[in-house]
Amino acid sequence: MSLVETTTNDAPLVLGTHTLRSRLIVGTGKYDTLELMQQSLEASGSECVTVAVRREKLYDPTGRNLLDYIDFHRYTLLPNTAGCYNARDAVRTAKLGREILLGLENPGADWVKLEVLADTKTLLPDPVETVQACEQLVGLGFQVLCYTTDDPVIAKRLKEVGATAVMPAGSPIGSGQGILNPNNIRICLEYLKGEDPDYPVIVDAGVGTASDVAFAMELGVDGVLLNTAIAHAKEPVRMAHAMRHATEAGRLAFQSGRIPRRLYASASSPEDGVIDRTSN
């Protein structure tokens, strides 16, 4: 039916050699149970999930392996370097992820979500180490999806050293503050997509609720990556549904060309023939 097509005829999100129909990428950490994670992933509508691949992170307290709870036919795995605080560790962790996924014959072996943090307290990204790690991983043949701050200059440098996608933070990881500086995201978009409109920019981190996701997409980013906002909501599965709708809503609204903001505007019905002018 024609109207449904309007929704579904959006171009897919192309990230290097990977193609995704959903523009929402979700994490797999922080859930109370692996079952809750499974249901939330499904509800999110995501086709790509990111996994912290260090061995000690793959097992839950009862010894179950996270990877056994992810349907590889349904989701593309995106290994990440969570827990790394310098370029060397991040590169090593990326290699570990590749090794594990090659062992699983999983197509996620060729890419990585790079995340190099500055400290365990704020979890802010370390821009200098991130640039170094990105450059090294690109040299090692990885397709690098690169988490970073919202600093447009660092974002540009990451693209220059070969990042497949740049993923600026909306606000600190897990802070739930949404997009604190839309101005910076807009300059990131101008820098990264100005002469290369298909270059992918994804907001990663900081999202707290559905309107944050919609707002991010309305700025013109290509996707949103989040974890805590779903995993730590009181009802994660329901919030996953919310995020799926919010991603779609924000994407469509961006494409639709919104009305301008004004102090006040014209009425919800035309003023022609106003009753107290024409008929009193």
Added chain:
Amino acid sequence: MSLVETTTNDAPLVLGTHTLRSRLIVGTGKYDTLELMQQSLEASGSECVTVAVRREKLYDPTGRNLLDYIDFHRYTLLPNTAGCYNARDAVRTAKLGREILLGLENPGADWVKLEVLADTKTLLPDPVETVQACEQLVGLGFQVLCYTTDDPVIAKRLKEVGATAVMPAGSPIGSGQGILNPNNIRICLEYLKGEDPDYPVIVDAGVGTASDVAFAMELGVDGVLLNTAIAHAKEPVRMAHAMRHATEAGRLAFQSGRIPRRLYASASSPEDGVIDRTSN
């Protein structure tokens, strides 16, 4: 399937004797063509559309009647008093709407969206005339859905005089500014729903884009009514889709219990066993 149920098992929106599954109510004015209106209404997923019922507003330039383009089996009509600037005209227009809808044997004959504006320039509601008109219409047996400012005290008074639902503005009609004062909406909710949680509160007017709708719903209102944001978007049908998703997203996010906002928080993966602490 269980996950789809999560979405659809929400209680319907009950407005007096009317029950709606969609929490988005849309206007029918300002579209370039009646066909575009038709498609946009369908894409919005709404089950209730509001119509300015004065005869001179029901016909387009070529003499076609708006009502012939609305599927009465699909949509509940909500007649409105757009274009009225005092209580007397609003009451007269409401009666006219009832008459027309009774002639059509349409169930929308028993309710009205009351809108009494202060002037043609800002289109702000006139609180004093609105309270008077509301009281009179309730006395005449109408179920009154009452458009008003975000002033909680006026909102409370409207409920006291018998409004079926109170509909505070997010910002001026057609301004596209979204929810300018969430604090006032929150106090409206406390006043109106504090001891009567099922009393319906709907944000009406000012919405510009999808994230505004999601944000409104996240505040805890029961629904959103909008017109310009869809009708005047560059692609109205697509924006109607966006608004449908945004309403769903905001509703689900409200119900899900979002994470708190913090300066910074814990990592997207647990910090236990951090690689550079344990293995270097």
Added chain:
Amino acid sequence: MSLVETTTNDAPLVLGTHTLRSRLIVGTGKYDTLELMQQSLEASGSECVTVAVRREKLYDPTGRNLLDYIDFHRYTLLPNTAGCYNARDAVRTAKLGREILLGLENPGADWVKLEVLADTKTLLPDPVETVQACEQLVGLGFQVLCYTTDDPVIAKRLKEVGATAVMPAGSPIGSGQGILNPNNIRICLEYLKGEDPDYPVIVDAGVGTASDVAFAMELGVDGVLLNTAIAHAKEPVRMAHAMRHATEAGRLAFQSGRIPRRLYASASSPEDGVIDRTSN
């Protein structure tokens, strides 16, 4: 000296028959001690202080009369109707204030700050009772400075019934939220000063800190009235100094014509002769 003149050659604030050099009006309630109040009033630089005149409010726990701690030569008294929840009580309290001030042969006997609140919990103004009380007090010969919400339509009505000045709230009394809806204050200014630029508009209530005051003044209001932000600060006297500077800062900035906001702009020094273009 010429530069000092730039500061001091501002027109005074004219409120009916009263002329004030300082555009900051402060309350006298909520201080821990009368001495702290005295010092804070002095530090604020205000020439006008508002006093709740009901007899039970004029005495502190040890039986001292507030009025004995206010220097009548320094400050114009502005009696207020704090604690009134309907028009009748407000009018009675205004008359009481006039009586007391006439007894003191104080020039503040001819005006009143009208404040009619909706309830003791939110302390929001009741617009309908406020309009009624204002009209009655004007009829009784009072110069009425009228506290109200930020609703422009009510503000306009208050001017129409004869208010000497309209004083919209920035946010609820004592909330410390500053100016929640600058859009409404801007429309208030357009309504009230559009064809009558000298008509005084004063932001009253909600201010939390100095930047709130500066921001209010930058919108183009004629003055700010506040109490809690000083009286309940940890160091009231110091905060009173801050508010004095903030009022001056905001007033001067409004008059100065600020630079526009842009995504980014030109450098802090001209780009002509950039070193890496000209000399490398």
Added chain:
Amino acid sequence: MSLVETTTNDAPLVLGTHTLRSRLIVGTGKYDTLELMQQSLEASGSECVTVAVRREKLYDPTGRNLLDYIDFHRYTLLPNTAGCYNARDAVRTAKLGREILLGLENPGADWVKLEVLADTKTLLPDPVETVQACEQLVGLGFQVLCYTTDDPVIAKRLKEVGATAVMPAGSPIGSGQGILNPNNIRICLEYLKGEDPDYPVIVDAGVGTASDVAFAMELGVDGVLLNTAIAHAKEPVRMAHAMRHATEAGRLAFQSGRIPRRLYASASSPEDGVIDRTSN
């Protein structure tokens, strides 16, 4: 008099070996005339002015030297590296400034405002080049006041390599957007002053009007540096006055301990003995 003392007994701003009573530092570029610059500097109350020292920038179109219009007894000169786009040029320009100021026997020869920009379009700072240049200049014996983004991790690194003060941008140079991301400024303060409360942090760039300056100071920064907001205001001298007051206002408000923000709070006068409860 005691109250005046409250204002003036603030500790001075100590930046390395320099001590300033005013916490506002202003630029000298972009003025229409040198005379307007002179008057604006005086009105700002600043004791420190920053100057782009490259020779081609020191002369106006009629061949007059900027330095001849600055009273060296009144103002400490702070040479800056405006117009530099990499570390090498910035270091060379800093040396040039030192040379010129040594020639003038000016005490500003021992410090520099380091500014390394990424491109001529956005004028955003280049974090990587800035860190390199800072380290080199510290090695050359400069006291470096370092302009940077609001990224806390880069800010921390600049302190670690020896910056005398870190100066995060509120928003892009000349953008007039104020403090776009207070969250980042707060984390900068925590990082830089957490265990070293006297370490100076100054907001540099982006300020548009007085309330922006007050707001910055209320966050707890030690000072504000600005240029465009004064030089390009319609009335620069008046805006300079505004900025002087705003700096003072924000500083005092920060020290005073503001009231908390609440949805609503208690009345401007105590509720005890409310007239309509006790006497009706």
